[in-house]
Amino acid sequence: MFDERVVARSKTGLPTVLSMPVCSRRAFLAGTVTSMRAFSHPFRTQGQTTRTRLILLGTGGGPRPRKASSASAQVIIRNNTAYVIDCGNGVARQLVFANVPLPTLRHIFLTHQHSDHNADYGNLIWLAWTTGLRTPVDAWGPPPLAKMTRLFFEMNAYDINTRVADEGRVPLVPLVRVHELREGGLLMRDDQMTITATVVDHPPVVPAFAYRFDAADRSIVISGDTARSDKLVKLAQGADLLVHSAVYSPAVDRLVARVPNAPALKRSIIAGQTSAEDAGRVAQAAGVKTLVLSHLIPADDPEVTEQMWIEAARMHFGGSVIVGKDLLEV
Numbered sequence: 001m002f003d004e005r006v007v008a009r010s011k012t013g014l015p016t017v018l019s020m021p022v023c024s025r026r027a028f029l030a031g032t033v034t035s036m037r038a039f040s041h042p043f044r045t046q047g048q049t050t051r052t053r054l055i056l057l058g059t060g061g062g063p064r065p066r067k068a069s070s071a072s073a074q075v076i077i078r079n080n081t082a083y084v085i086d087c088g089n090g091v092a093r094q095l096v097f098a099n100v101p102l103p104t105l106r107h108i109f110l111t112h113q114h115s116d117h118n119a120d121y122g123n124l125i126w127l128a129w130t131t132g133l134r135t136p137v138d139a140w141g142p143p144p145l146a147k148m149t150r151l152f153f154e155m156n157a158y159d160i161n162t163r164v165a166d167e168g169r170v171p172l173v174p175l176v177r178v179h180e181l182r183e184g185g186l187l188m189r190d191d192q193m194t195i196t197a198t199v200v201d202h203p204p205v206v207p208a209f210a211y212r213f214d215a216a217d218r219s220i221v222i223s224g225d226t227a228r229s230d231k232l233v234k235l236a237q238g239a240d241l242l243v244h245s246a247v248y249s250p251a252v253d254r255l256v257a258r259v260p261n262a263p264a265l266k267r268s269i270i271a272g273q274t275s276a277e278d279a280g281r282v283a284q285a286a287g288v289k290t291l292v293l294s295h296l297i298p299a300d301d302p303e304v305t306e307q308m309w310i311e312a313a314r315m316h317f318g319g320s321v322i323v324g325k326d327l328l329e330v
């Protein structure tokens with residue numbers, strides 16, 4: 001049985017991923033998508049086309065748990081297929097609050113390997129499976145995504161094996177296909193969605209990605225974390241929605257004063273993030289219709305109002321500006 005092989009392998013200490021498929025992008029584009037359609041899906045209705053939805057699941061920047069907002073995550077839904085971008089802490093529960101059935105999870109995209117974007121990556125897949133997921137999930141993101149996935153399943157093999165044996169669930173691990181990304185470009189195209197990526201600038205985390213989702217009715221770009229990026233401007237050209245991470249610069253000093261164990265945090269924020277004003281510049285240069293500010297830094301400073309975020313972004317952007325809130329659909 002597959003899960004027994006996972007346990008056996010952990011005893012030998014072999015660092016390879018033998019049972020969890022790691023797909024090349026080329027192989028995926030060559031036809032894996034088609035073969036996956038053979039899986040029946042109890043939560044999807046064949047042939048039914050609906051509007052492409054975007055729900056912001058977590059809009060706060062940084063891994064520190066907060067009352068006001070969850071860590072980074074968003075979901076795009078098309079025809080009852082869920083594309084989750086980033087997996088900050090609590091993403092599975094946020095999907096439940098958003099009334100997105102967890103078994104509709106089909107793709108996960110990690111923008112980069114920071115804990116406010118990946119803390120619940122494995123948990124999302126695992127908990128979706130306990131909720132009824134029995135169809136493939138493709139996971140996309142930078143290295144070491146394959147190792148993280150393998151070790152997560154190894155760490156939780158006891159529960160997974162128990163539920164397979166005791167509850168008759170389909171083995172979880174073979175459902176997950178990992179695509180480690182080292183460069184941007186076309187990731188996948190099917191009759192629902194075309195998905196492309198570009199490398200953005202989030203030092204010292206390399207690589208970090210922004211993703212673009214083109215459906216028939218709308219185009220959505222998720223910046224991930226990035227300093228002001230010309231590559232993002234190119235990726236987002238003409239998009240309907242750009243979800244951009246944003247810093248309210250005048251409040252950064254107050255924020256770092258509240259975090260006692262990270263003396264270089266201010267430098268890190270300045271080097272690796274984009275101010276709300278510059279997010280507006282990026283949106284203007286890309287010609288997007290609507291800019292959504294998210295991954296807000298600071299996330300919970302009562303002195304920074306929604307109006308202040310909007311005014312900062314509108315300094316250089318003539319389109320619509322939305323300040324992200326958890327569970328907001330845009």
Ligand SMILES: [Zn+2]
Binds near residue numbers: 225
């Ligand atoms: Zn980051």
